[in-house]
Amino acid sequence: MTDTSVVPAPSPPSGDEPVLVVKDLVKEFPIRAGLLQRQVASVSAVAGVSFTVDRGETIGIVGESGCGKSTTARLVLKLIPATSGSVRFRGQEVLGRRGRDLRHLRQRMQIVFQDPYASLNPRMTVQGIVSEPMRIHGTYGARGPDRVKELMTLVGLKAEHANRYPHEFSGGQRQRIGVARALSLDPELLVLDEPVSALDVSIQAGVVNLLEDLQDELGLAYVFIAHDLSVVRHIADVCAVMYLGKIVEIGPVEELYERPSHPYTQALLSAVPVPDPRKERARRRIVLEGDVPSPINPPSGCRFRTRCWKAQDICATEEPPLVDHGQGHPSACHFAEAVEVV
Amino acid sequence: MPDLRTIDLEPAAGDPGGEWRGPILEVRDLTVHFPSDDGLVKAVDGITFDVLPNETLGIVGESGSGKSVTSMAILGLLPKTALITGSVKFRGRELLGLRENELQPLRGQSIAMVFQDALAALNPVFTVGAQIAEAIKVHHEVNSKDLRERGVELLNIVGIPNPSERFDNYPHEFSGGMRQRAMIAMSIANEPDVLIADEPTTALDVTIQAQVLEVLERIQDRTSSSILLITHDLGVVAGTADRVMVMYAGREAEVGTVEDIFYNPRHPYTRGLLASLPRVDGRRGDRLHRIVGQPPSLIVLPTGCAFHPRCNDARVPGPCNDQRPELHLVEDAHSSACHYAEDLPALSTTDLAADAEETASDD
Numbered sequence: 134m135t136d137t138s139v140v141p142a143p144s145p146p147s148g149d150e151p152v153l154v155v156k157d158l159v160k161e162f163p164i165r166a167g168l169l170q171r172q173v174a175s176v177s178a179v180a181g182v183s184f185t186v187d188r189g190e191t192i193g194i195v196g197e198s199g200c201g202k203s204t205t206a207r208l209v210l211k212l213i214p215a216t217s218g219s220v221r222f223r224g225q226e227v228l229g230r231r232g233r234d235l236r237h238l239r240q241r242m243q244i245v246f247q248d249p250y251a252s253l254n255p256r257m258t259v260q261g262i263v264s265e266p267m268r269i270h271g272t273y274g275a276r277g278p279d280r281v282k283e284l285m286t287l288v289g290l291k292a293e294h295a296n297r298y299p300h301e302f303s304g305g306q307r308q309r310i311g312v313a314r315a316l317s318l319d320p321e322l323l324v325l326d327e328p329v330s331a332l333d334v335s336i337q338a339g340v341v342n343l344l345e346d347l348q349d350e351l352g353l354a355y356v357f358i359a360h361d362l363s364v365v366r367h368i369a370d371v372c373a374v375m376y377l378g379k380i381v382e383i384g385p386v387e388e389l390y391e392r393p394s395h396p397y398t399q400a401l402l403s404a405v406p407v408p409d410p411r412k413e414r415a416r417r418r419i420v421l422e423g424d425v426p427s428p429i430n431p432p433s434g435c436r437f438r439t440r441c442w443k444a445q446d447i448c449a450t451e452e453p454p455l456v457d458h459g460q461g462h463p464s465a466c467h468f469a470e471a472v473e474v475v
Numbered sequence: 476m477p478d479l480r481t482i483d484l485e486p487a488a489g490d491p492g493g494e495w496r497g498p499i500l501e502v503r504d505l506t507v508h509f510p511s512d513d514g515l516v517k518a519v520d521g522i523t524f525d526v527l528p529n530e531t532l533g534i535v536g537e538s539g540s541g542k543s544v545t546s547m548a549i550l551g552l553l554p555k556t557a558l559i560t561g562s563v564k565f566r567g568r569e570l571l572g573l574r575e576n577e578l579q580p581l582r583g584q585s586i587a588m589v590f591q592d593a594l595a596a597l598n599p600v601f602t603v604g605a606q607i608a609e610a611i612k613v614h615h616e617v618n619s620k621d622l623r624e625r626g627v628e629l630l631n632i633v634g635i636p637n638p639s640e641r642f643d644n645y646p647h648e649f650s651g652g653m654r655q656r657a658m659i660a661m662s663i664a665n666e667p668d669v670l671i672a673d674e675p676t677t678a679l680d681v682t683i684q685a686q687v688l689e690v691l692e693r694i695q696d697r698t699s700s701s702i703l704l705i706t707h708d709l710g711v712v713a714g715t716a717d718r719v720m721v722m723y724a725g726r727e728a729e730v731g732t733v734e735d736i737f738y739n740p741r742h743p744y745t746r747g748l749l750a751s752l753p754r755v756d757g758r759r760g761d762r763l764h765r766i767v768g769q770p771p772s773l774i775v776l777p778t779g780c781a782f783h784p785r786c787n788d789a790r791v792p793g794p795c796n797d798q799r800p801e802l803h804l805v806e807d808a809h810s811s812a813c814h815y816a817e818d819l820p821a822l823s824t825t826d827l828a829a830d831a832e833e834t835a836s837d838d
Binding site for chain 2: 197198303305333334335336337338339341342360361362363364366367368390400401402403404405406407408409410411412413414418419420421423424475
């Protein structure tokens, strides 16, 4: 370990400073074609996303396939480089860093992936998987094996199972192993990319409860990426709704779910089925026309206007800013109006 | 003991010519076992149910509960290695044991299927229109002009914009939701009596799911066919099904009307499932109920009730671990396969959530 001289270690939690501040984050993937592989167009995957996460807080980022929520997760950890914008973790800029410098910062920000089958190396024992981050960062040492046992117990697995291989565990247990690995370096921030989407409901509940317990116990900040709005309502403090690379509405969960003011949020919430026959059949469902437009050439002005029942001329010419229209939380719609849909 | 598992309707009269009054589909003691190197996999282990005319029957269960295998068995789509016993009758006619050439006229014409993965189910080298046309041609002699007309009409019914242009598109030119709707168009091409929809919306985003569910509803109103809706999503069932069958480890755990199942569940598994759901209309901070353990191996099922190792109400040792509970009527048209179905307290999901056990470890 020599890289401590390069940057000071991220400071321990102090005061009210947010753990993560993301500002105007942009990611464009180039599309290349022809013999010289020249760039002919670009996919605007994330188009100016800003949010902050405090210690012990969970932000849920929801949206449909292709809205840029997983790209955002990867950008935050610089698993892929951003086109522009800023990601500050504990006051330190993540995006400009490289190599050891970046690795050092990443100690305290970890990720849990969606697929518990693909994200664990089948040829490593659980001991090896959970201890790998510590080995990389040189903190394994003599106390390492004990730390692995401690982590196994923390996520609700039996410490003596550390010598087994991933295939000997069920989906829910594997996801717990993924969480143990992410916790091995005492992170302050966990990015959870659809952590329960691949699990059956009865198993999903256990992992959700575990994540909540860990947050209470360790004061972790979560960026929780999901397409399932019910899970986000359950686990998040703040929710951001994304559509075609932009946040269209963001606010405290209760407020956003009770009084959504962006038409897309309203449509999304009204489309989630409620497991209550009388209530479900009495609800008015907003069925959107058509599909999400291509992010290669997104609509001008408001990106949602092509599917919006409220769209007027102004929507095509002027991009609505993400500001509070009097609902208590920001919403990027010219005609924002709170409506109850769930 | 008389068979109480099904709703008693007209006795099955073998008169296929006249107006059929009984259940469209009668499944009796169906078992599907697959031989494997580790032993016999009991994917479906004796289930009995009816599908009534013009109803939507929801089959709910988690991965490996046997819901998809059941639907494949009905249509004779299982591999030859599968060991199938029991009886599946369509309008009183036995389907099990029919030869391929006898089944072929029924498939698509009388019973049609919508698969989960539309991209895999559609042939990438033929246009969507050609595939819809084929579904019609198999059963009817129609000239190509009428075929096209009918195909465009079908695409229109399922809500695909510009149907006459889209008719000539290839599957890759369709979005996920449109492909699923094209699949539905194919399956209703011959106005089947029974439409089996196997997780028709699982791969789709919620707003697209809403579109597809609406299409299914509209089609049922139009053709008055019966729908067998197979899903793991209790929310989808709550909104669309008339009756619900909950499956666990290859058997029925509980059968009843949608209201019975959601408001008065009489099987601990159903109750656990309902309490483990995070809800979009729920409150943050409510603790989710967690069903301890994991679904059993289908090779070595637990003795007695297959659910007893995960059941909070199990009385072990006792009937729960040494006697297999049979599905029995607990109230009008509502049956449960739990020894203590009648003794379960009235449901309150908050109670269930409150005593959610956190011993963890073995999900």
